[in-house]
Amino acid sequence: MPENKKDIISRLQKDILLWQGFTPPMAGKARGIGLGPLELAFPNHVFPTGNIHEMLCPTPEHAAATSGFISGILTSLMQNGGACLWVSTSRKLFPPALIAFNVEPDRVIFIDVQREKDILWVMEEALKCKGLSAVIAEVRDISFAQSRRLQLAVEDSRVTGFLLRNDLRRLNSTTCVARWQVTHLPSEPEDELPGVGFPRWQVDLLRVRNGNPGSWNLEWAEGGFIMLDEKVETILPERLVAV
């Protein structure tokens, strides 16, 4: 019976997702984080909060675009007055910029550590703290075992973590739920007005556990993400190698 087989497979898939920690959204609590169709790429069509995301930002420009994209996500993560931790060794983030993404900069706590190895210690401690909405850390190097420790910490506390990887030569496999890269796109002037338009990014979901990688073009305007192109491109393997 082909229908029966399909049913069994889809049920098994749901079970596996459940064991992997992807709980289906509660009936009343289903709410997106404002990424629109992008969220469909994830299992259960829900952006996985309470997980660790890896963002590739090889250049300062990428880092700037990524910080904008993360800030947009933080807006919804930090609802109900949540706080957020930003860990790095050489912080360049300029807090007043966050206000453009509806994040109050005074609710972000910056931890500036001296040594690279302290970052992971701080991140792990912070991820264990249920009182935080999100933890963002700029790391150069993380081993598989270290990423697993972080994963264990978030599984208990359901805090969302973001790892900003600024050295792509040291990229390795990690337990992170998704790997992203955010790149600038030329903006379109609005109504033929001169000057710089709203920020636009090409968001590549390079790798996602139990989901579908893809590439989307987003614009941040009027306090929310706007999907520019409904068409979802699947990323070819050679592009994965290229980044």
Added chain:
Amino acid sequence: MMNKRYVSLWFRHLLTDRLALRQPELKDVPFVLVGAERNRQVVMAANHLAEAQGVTTGMAAADAKAIVPGLQVIDYIPGQADKLLNALGEWCIRYSPFIAVDLPDGLLMDVSGCAHLWDSEHGYLKAIVTQLISKGYDVRGAMADTIGTAWAVARFGREKPIIAPGRQMEALLNLPPTALRLEQVILDRLQKLGFHTIKSFIGLGRTAMRRRFGDDFLSRLNQALGTEDEPLQLLHPVEAYSERLPCMEPICTATGIEIAIKTLLEKLCQRLQGEGKGVRTAILRGYRVDGLVIGAAIATNRATHHVEHLFKLFELKIPSLEPALGIELFTLDAPKVEDVEPGQELLWSAEGCGLADTSLAELLDRLANKIGAANIHRFLPQEHYWPERSIKTSASLKEKPATPWRTGRARPSLLLPRPERIEVTALIPDYPPMLFIYKNKVHHVKKADGPERIEREWWLDQGEHRDYYQVEDESGQRYWLFRSGHYTGDQSNQWFIHGFFA
């Protein structure tokens, strides 16, 4: 009110004992310390060998030399007794927290409630005295309900050194009047009147005694008998919030230290909780067998009496505590204590708790103890347009922005710590550049906003103003550039990059 018990220790040869310890060759020869007094060379201290041959303190040095042939004479250094007694008092803290120096040659200890750890008062006093004797000091000790009686019995007592509670009068009766710590004038007068023991005058009427010997005399007598209080000048002023944990066996393992810290914290926190207070700073001290004191201090971001949390803070410090041969006594002081705000956990759900959350404050405490509180920042807006000064760091989690965050002007997501010089091609004055070279890469400017002129605050610093442009290159990357000062035509060293936009 607990019954008070005091111990008085008398170092009979304090200075000479110390010298004999320093210079072992002096141990078996008679020697004296000689200092100048009223233009005379006077014996200030003599060791027991010299005393056995008839040398006494206050004797002229020449006389002493005449009595004892071959007497070693050593210079007396003023102030040494004080220093030495302070050091001995520090050492004695393992027996009681309340130690006072009793110049010129003694220590006073408030030992109320301390003796039970040594089974009995007898065992306690014996432990102190034998320890000091084994260190090389000729010491006598006595214990009584009052400082005065303990002092008297330590110096003049002939029988047992421990005076049972309430028996001061009997202990004093057979002692000479000197035992009451009286002034020389009064002593002379008593001598003249034939009062050779306390017994002989204690029956006199109070008014008669006051008339003949003055108020001081009566107050000394009352202090010895326990009808008048006598304050102690303590070596270590008592912290209001302090706990002690003496150990039967010296502790030398990390596990042992952990248990000790937990025990102390539980005691301290129970008390703090009852009073609605919490710890802001706490100091742990360990008194080692070899006489050194080791310690660790912690601080918290908000007052807390949460044992688990405080223990976690100390746990990070345990590796730095070196027990060596063992730690005999732990003390925990909380010099800074504040009122605890009533718990707010209930107001915040686990999903979205903010800065007021206790678990966040506890996390920050842990981080601060490991990486230093100076590395944790929170930023608030400041009333300055100059970008570097537009934010200030805030040390407190509770501080709210005094002014709202500015939203009018675009600010870059990343700001370089200091602006970096770039090469530009700008054709028209006060227009954004057409292209710029940053880190050997040419960026063609496609779109630009600006200029936004930001003047220097002349009352803070001097220099050129900046004209900021937000520019976007051909691939959509956005930069914050500025020209320092007015357009001069020669743009070689005027242009800087200061940030990256999202």
